Amino acid sequence: AQTVTQSQPEMSVQEAETVTLSCTYDTSESDYYLFWYKQPPSRQMILVIRQEAYKQQNATENRFSVNFQKAAKSFSLKISDSQLGDAAMYFCAYRSYSGAGSYQLTFGKGTKLSVIP
Amino acid sequence: DTAVSQTPKYLVTQMGNDKSIKCEQNLGHDTMYWYKQDSKKFLKIMFSYNNKELIINETVPNRFSPKSPDKAHLNLHINSLELGDSAVYFCASSQDRFSGGPSETQYFGPGTRLLVL
Numbered sequence: 001a002q003t004v005t006q007s008q009p010e011m012s013v014q015e016a017e018t019v020t021l022s023c024t025y026d027t028s029e030s031d032y033y034l035f036w037y038k039q040p041p042s043r044q045m046i047l048v049i050r051q052e053a054y055k056q057q058n059a060t061e062n063r064f065s066v067n068f069q070k071a072a073k074s075f076s077l078k079i080s081d082s083q084l085g086d087a088a089m090y091f092c093a094y095r096s097y098s099g100a101g102s103y104q105l106t107f108g109k110g111t112k113l114s115v116i117p
Numbered sequence: 118d119t120a121v122s123q124t125p126k127y128l129v130t131q132m133g134n135d136k137s138i139k140c141e142q143n144l145g146h147d148t149m150y151w152y153k154q155d156s157k158k159f160l161k162i163m164f165s166y167n168n169k170e171l172i173i174n175e176t177v178p179n180r181f182s183p184k185s186p187d188k189a190h191l192n193l194h195i196n197s198l199e200l201g202d203s204a205v206y207f208c209a210s211s212q213d214r215f216s217g218g219p220s221e222t223q224y225f226g227p228g229t230r231l232l233v234l
Contacts, residue, residue: 035222039158045207045225089158095223098172102148102165103211105223110158 002027002094006108013082014116020067021077021111023092030054033095034068035105036077040088048090051075079113087115120144121226123208129232130198138193138229140208147212149191150223151183154205163206166191195231203233 003026013019025034036048051059051068058066063083067076079086092108121142130136142149148167154160164183165172171183180196195202208226 037225043205043228043230045209045228047222047224050222091160098162098165100165100167100170100172102150102167102170102172103223104150104162104165104172105152105160105209106162107160 002029002096002106004092004094004106004108006090006092006111008111009109010112010114012114012116013079013086015082015084017082018078018080019082019113021079021090021092021113023075023077023108025073025075025092025094027073027094027096029096034066034075035093035095036064036066036075037091037093037107038086038088039091039110040085045091049077082115084115084117087113089113121208121210121224123206123226123229125229126227127230127232129234132198132200132233134198135194135196136198136231137195138206138208138231140191140193140226141189142208142210142224142226143189144210144224145212146210146224147188148210149185150209150211151191151193152207152209152225154207154228156204160207163193164191198233200233203231205230 032053034051038046049061063080089110093105098104124139150165151163182194205228209223211223
């Protein structure tokens with residue numbers, strides 16, 4: 001079974017600075033997807049960024065980028081120019097096939113990010 | 118337009134009662150999911166449902182049963198509610214692998230906060 005580990009329960013960053021959230025995972029598969037989801041106090045789960053394992057190029061979405069190290073099974077999220085609205089729980093997730101055409105997400109325990117004005 | 122919607126947003130009930138949470142998606146997706154987020158924010162898959170095939174997480178008690186009247190809806194029925202069922206329940210959807218290629222992203226509803234007294 002796949003496992004996802006986020007070793008930082010809480011982190012803080014000064015507004016406009018850069019912060020990196022770490023995530024490691026365990027899998028025997030060679031092709032898979034990884035995601036970062038953001039959950040603000042509103043509770044909504046919002047997709048931040050996704051990475052396909054067969055793509056060597058790190059994914060980027062505006063101020064958000066990942067450092068994907070397949071051999072090390074590491075998938076960290078970098079947030080540049082942090083904004084107050086970035087304050088949220090961030091979840092790393094691994095997508096695996098669960099059968100009958102369905103995929104399930106295995107989540108890490110989350111990192112609570114605070115942004116200091 | 119809301120892509121994945123859930124009703125109700127909040128549900129407070131007594132132990133032993135039976136309740137349902139509704140989920141609807143207007144994305145045309147073929148696969149729907151239910152996740153549970155506990156008090157420590159940990160998210161875990163409960164069910165995935167695709168083309169009338171149900172994949173159940175073996176740790177889910179049989180008091181929980183998903184019901185899908187059509188492809189756009191996956192409702193969650195809970196019988197004989199217990200205190201430990203208090204959590205936030207998220208519905209999600211994605212496109213399955215047999216319908217023109219998989220969509221790697223699961224889109225989440227806003228969540229239903231269930232409190233069992």
